[in-house]
Amino acid sequence: MKMKYIVIKFLFLGLLLLKNDALAQVSLYRNVLPNGNIKKEYVEAKNNKNEVQLVFSGLFLFYKTFFSSQDLTVCTFSPSCSEYGILAVKKYGMIKGGVMTMDRLTRCNGLSPHNYEFDKTTMLLKDDPRITPAVSVVSNIK
């Protein structure tokens, strides 16, 4: 009976040691690994003007917090597909914005990088719903 208590005590002590070891490991890699506790702020979900925007911003934040946070940056574009979705809904409304997002999801395959501009800061392809492309005026005169 006494032996059992001693074993349990040692096991608890072992647990403490284990915790210390883990902390040591963390401090060892502190500057290498990014701190996972930093809360990211999503500006896309702010400044909602009506209820539809509020609902979609909520959905966006839910997705970002519980799904996207567990994933790597796998989207080919900048802004990412979810950000594109909320930005499109905010600019063009629920129906057109939704359709645009569905189109974007099918385009997010990385097979046609030549169709987009390259963003050097994020190393991703540029595709922003807020920018409407226009025929650039050429007046290149030597």
Add this chain to the structure above:
Amino acid sequence: MRLLLLLFSISFTLAGQDIFTFEKSRRYGDYLLKSGQFELASKEYERLVYLSPNNDTLKTNLLKAYRLSNQTTLGIEKLIVLYADKTKVPFSPALEFSKLQMQNQSWQQAKDFWNKNESFSSDDKVLLNVTSDIFNNDFKSARTTFSQISNQENELGIGYRSILEKEVHKKSPGLAALMSAVVPGTGKAYSNNWKDGIVSLFFTAGMAFQSYRNFNKYGTNNHRGWIYGGIGLGFYLGNIYGSVKSTKDYNRKKINTLQHEASALFNTYY
């Protein structure tokens, strides 16, 4: 020591030169313009034009320096100072001024200027009008203007004719939408984005198949089929929108290429 001093002063008086003479300044201005120091060149030519107010070559070079150093508004304002009557500006400064106006993208002022100018021939006016219309993406107006050209063998005219003919072969966004509505993805393939087209087809077909399978298995009263069907409909509509967008992108890129071609032709001709 005295002899040395004497030699020193004599050599300076003999070999010394006035670098601010008109001829030296002109050569320096030419050098600045050729070596790409356009802002400095514009200042040098301002001085030269002040020294010799009736020299058209200097005035042309001054306007050129203003255009190449991107001081377009300054250059445009300068013309009124250089020539009292805009309609009587000689050919080379008038052409330089037209280029300045086009670079500044003030199309209507540019057209007004060369249409009233007496130094340009009627064909020159037509060609300049067509150039500005192509640069300004107004191909309809370019076509009507181009039909007025009298010399059919004109080098630039032949180039512009081929550009205007190529512009006709654009792709129709409406047809792309129709194609995508019939078979998803074909609209994107039509605008040369066949990879995106295949992906769209897989997405839509996959969702449609899932929806069909779930309706078959669980019936219409179950949510499964409806969810898949809803997502599939979203992809289907998104694909129609995407086809239109991709066709418009294709046309835009094509027009941009044609504009660059026109720019190259214009630069070699004038």
